[in-house]
Amino acid sequence: xxxxxxxxxxxxxxxxxxxxxxxxxxxxxxxxxxxxxxxxxxxxxxxxxxxxxxxxxxxxxxxxxxxxxxxxxxxxxxxxxxxxxxxxxxxxxxxxxxxxxxxxxxxxxxxxxxxxxxxxxxxxxxxxxxxxxxxxxxxxxxxxx
Numbered sequence: 001x002x003x004x005x006x007x008x009x010x011x012x013x014x015x016x017x018x019x020x021x022x023x024x025x026x027x028x029x030x031x032x033x034x035x036x037x038x039x040x041x042x043x044x045x046x047x048x049x050x051x052x053x054x055x056x057x058x059x060x061x062x063x064x065x066x067x068x069x070x071x072x073x074x075x076x077x078x079x080x081x082x083x084x085x086x087x088x089x090x091x092x093x094x095x096x097x098x099x100x101x102x103x104x105x106x107x108x109x110x111x112x113x114x115x116x117x118x119x120x121x122x123x124x125x126x127x128x129x130x131x132x133x134x135x136x137x138x139x140x141x142x143x144x145x
Contacts, residue, residue, distance in 0.1 A: 022056055023114045024113060026044070026119075027117070028119030044117055045058065045074035046074070057082070061087075061109050062085065067128075085108045087105040110140060115135075115140055116135045117142075118131065118144055118145065
């Protein structure tokens with residue numbers, strides 16, 4: 001992949017290279033599903049791979065659209081381990097029960113990540129915002145992309 005036109009200026013301090021696993025959460029709104037969004041995720045993952053090499057693990061919520069899907073495709077392209085946390089929807093029958101299970105999954109994604117990259121939508125609502133809230137409560141750094 002050629003050098004991207006997208007900048008990668010991080011206000012957060014990424015851990016320096018170390019010889020241990022670094023788990024990076026990549027989450028995002030399903031509404032951020034454009035080719036440009038894909039390029040941003042691929043460039044972010046490419047740079048993380050260059051920084052952490054084989055010690056990099058990407059953590060995702062496994063959504064089939066948007067940042068989660070782009071992160072999965074980037075992991076395949078760059079030979080990076082991917083951990084996907086899917087919601088446990090067994091027994092969830094109502095809308096509120098289903099939403100609660102997705103929010104529980106978001107907590108797991110945040111907890112399993114050393115830091116989180118979040119591709120937010122303009123309205124700043126939904127599961128991505130819930131994951132950001134969990135990550136911040138857990139003391140994790142969050143970078144909006």
